[in-house]
Amino acid sequence: MTIEANIPTLPPLSAQSGNLRPILEWLARRAEPVAISLGAILTGLALFSIFITVVGKSPIDLFKLMYTGGFGSWFSIQNSLSRAAPLLLTALCVALPARLGLVIIGGEGAVVLGGVAAAAAALPLTGSVSPIIVLVVMAIAGMIMGGIWIGMVGVLRHYRGVNETIASLLMAYIAIALMNHFIEGPLRDPASLNKPSTTPLPAEYMLGSIPGMDVNWGLVIGILACIVSWILIEATSFGFAARIAGGNVRAAQIQGLPVGRLIVGFTALAGSFAGLAGMVEVAAVQGSANASLAAGYGYTGILVAFLARHNPLAIIPVAILLGGIDASGGLIQRRMGLPDATVLVLQGTLFVVILFCETFYGRFKIFNPDLWKRTA
Amino acid sequence: MEGIGIWGVPLAIFAGAIRVSTPFIFVSLGESITERSGRINLGLEGTLVFGAMTAYAVAVMSNSPWLGVLAAMATGAVFGLIHGFICKFPKVNDIAIGIAMMQFGLGLAFFLGKPFIQPVAPHLPSIALGGWSSSPQIQSALNINVLFIIGALLAVALWWAFKNTRVGLILRVVGDSSDAARAMGLNPDTVRLLATAVGGSLAAVGGAYLSLFYPGSWNEGISSGQGLMAVALVIFARWNPIGCFLAALLFGGAGALGPALQSVGVTQGYYLFYAAPYVLTLVILVVTSSPTRSLAGAPGALSITK
Structure with missing residues (x-):
């Protein structure tokens, strides 16, 4: 101005x-x-x-191949979309707190623990209740776990003044150690020899694919989460208050806005999305919780969120574009050496x-x- | 295991701490210089891996590991210069740039390092301090690499230099207050640029240790996040170089505890020990932070402590 x-x-x-x-x-x-x-x-x-x-x-040949490998055919489009799905949720884990001025880089921790919680929640239920109930329970478990994990970062930030960037990074390492502890110890399936895992989810309990596509429901969940987040930020008083607090914390406090509740609420919601990403990874891709959960989705999500300038709707095209670039890697390797x-x-x-x-x-x-x- | 028995565990932890901690020492010393100048470089993971690749490649081609270390230092400085140059501009987020530089460094290292996965590079020399003992375990545990010794000396030298030299004073002034530095006729951007470059070149030495001594080979999984952890280490060490050295030993020792326990038959629960240094750092952070003042001992201009 x-x-x-x-x-x-x-x-x-x-x-x-x-x-x-x-x-x-x-x-x-x-x-x-x-x-x-x-x-x-x-x-x-x-x-x-x-x-x-x-x-x-030749860069021209490379870009042509990249287009073919990422978006050139129905097969490659589906491949790109599959790779974009987890990034939608992990980017939200960064973008939502960012609207409050918080830089959270430990989404990876919420992803792995969300996955472990989802796998653990499914264990006693498989075989006795219907798949849809198992999946809903898994999603809730993953979201609660992720929400607590990143919400804790918000609590530490607001009530103790602990820097959220460093705290979330430290907690990501703690989370990965906890995951390794659970999948190699208490939750380990004795049948998993080379790659310690939890007991695999029976095939009929897996989160399937979107009808007519070879892409799992995680994509729909991610896009819905982005839309809901956008509405929350742009069209509710909660989001409006968050944007004010993100602009100037003192001004927000003087206005009587509940800054503490906003910070804890936004970080917990952000973490629950990352936890949901872990649940989708377990229920749709891996079939069990194992070390593959720490695949770096949390870190790539940081970049997706920054590139989308923390706008939840912009996350959708950015994640799909990155998924496409990622998907074309194999083709470039084979065709161009x-x-x-x-x-x-x-x-x-x-x-x-x-x-x-x-x-x-x-x-x-x-x-x-x-x-x-x-x-x- | 003759004659060692139960002493094998502390010996293995000691040996492991020294072996594993050297990259931590260099990365955290580098990051402490950068953070003392008031900037944070989260991209040292990329610098470290690129340094590991450069050192290995140059050592393979020239047959000299020390030439490899020098080349790694040069590339590390370039990475630091890029980071420092970009962060000079207004509205640029140094944390996000760090993560982007990490991705860039990793990508470039994997791309250019592909042809060097197969060839074997000469290793960095180490000093056998265990010659007095007939036990092979003790001998191998006391086989200490030259870089570890250089790192220890560097930590003491930096600690002294921060307090007693003009350069150290300039660094601390810039880190505590850009305005005070400008009043002294210093350009904070230039000082931070140089501090980030030096920090990058030290991080690359940590990478060179990984590829040229332990584990002593180049592949895409060479780093287990040592570069990313540097930030935590430096906070744990309260921005004090000697503290960085001790914290690196602690982090290294905690990492060595698991395999050491495994070797004597403890197979469960040791993953929790990996988490111990992070839990400790977090506890220290929680105890020393307060909503009303910035972190004690932290450079005033550092973005993460405001």
């Missing part, structure tokens, strides 16, 4: 641009994130192309450039109607 914008009596706008100006202002404000993001992605792709040229391959880490290099380059471009927000006059000249 500039001083100019606060001058109560503005000079009259010229007649011909008078009607257009509100539309232009609206467009300019909407165009800023789109233009900056596109510019950043193009810059990142250009840098990556230089790298690929230097190692002696490049290492499968090529997609990691591309992702890393894009992340660094996009995060760097945050600095350009508000720098361009064309996107900031408050700075426009008032034509007399």
Whole structure:
């Protein structure tokens, strides 16, 4: 907000641009994130192309293959969507607290413990009740576990002033150690020899695929979670209060907003989404809780959330795009003889450039109607 | 196991602590320099793995492990410079950039390191301090790598330098208050850029230890998160280099406890010991934090303590 914008009596706008100006202002404000993001992605792709040229391959061929491998066929689209599904939930684990100004990077902990809790909750039920009840109980167990885990970070933050970034990172390591303890000890299936796991879920209890697709229901759950989160932030008084507290904690406290309850509520909700991601991984992919739960979804989710600028709806396309890049790795390896880490290099380059471009927000006059000249 | 028996466990923990802790020492010393300047670099995991790859590749090609370590230091400094340069700009989140740089470093290391998984590199030399004993366990436990000794000396040197040198004073001023530094005619961005570069090059030495001594090979699973843990270690050590050294030994020892217990027949529950250092760090964080003031002993300009 500039001083100019606060001058109560503005000079009259010229007649011909008078009607257009509100539309232009609206467009300019909407165009800023789109233009900056596109510019950043193009810059990142250009840098990556230089790298690929230097190692002696054609970037054009690579991008064509990447498209084919990520989105070129029904098979590859389904592959990309499957890879995007867990990222939707783990990105929410970062994006929701971020709206309150908290940087939580330990979603991985909630994922693994959510998975273990879901697997443990299913054990006594399989065989006696119907699959749908087992799955609902698993989801609730995963969400409660994840919610408690990240909610604890919020409690420590608000009531003890403990830095949430470091606390959540430490708790992710503690969570992975706890998971290893449970799957190698109390919950271990004696039949799992090389890869310690909990007792596998019988096939009929698994969370199946979306009808007509080879993608599990985790995708639908993730998209629904994103939509619900968006409504919560943008259209409820709870979300409005959170956005105020995220902007200025002191102002929110002076207004009498329950900052503590907001922080604990948002972190617990964020953690429950990550715990749900762990449950989906157990119920739809692994069939049991094992070390594969710590596959790094929690960490990739951080980047998805930052790239989506913590907007739950923007998380959906960003996660699908990353899933697509990820899915094309195998094809690039087979056809071009490049290492499968090529997609990691591309992702890393894009992340660094996009995060760097945050600095350009508000720098361009064309996107900031408050700075426009008032034509007399 | 002749003549050692029950003493095998503490000996194994001791040997393991020294073997496992060396990368922690370098990474945490590097991070403590960066954080003392008021910036946090969460991307040291990528720097460490890229350093491991560079050191291994250069050692394979030149047949000299020390040339490998030097090359790793150079690449680590470049990673630090990139991080420091980007974070100089307003509105850029240093934590997010760190995680992005981690992904970038890992990707680049796996990409360029693919051809070096097969070849064998010469190892870094170690000093046999156990020659007096006839027991092979004691001999191997006291076979201490040169880098561990360098790390220990570096910790003492840094501790002294933070307190007694002009560079140390500059670093502490910039870390405590950008405004005070500007009033002294210092440019905080430049100091932080250099501090991040030095931190990166030390982290890369930690990586070089991994690939050139223990476990002594290059593959994509070489790091078990040592770089990411550096941040926790530095807090645990209260930004004190000697504390970093001791904390690294503790973290290394806790990691060595599991395999040591396993070797004498304890097969369950030892995973919880892996968590012990993190639980301890968290407890220390909870005890020393307060909602009304920033973390005791922390650099004032550090974003994580505000």
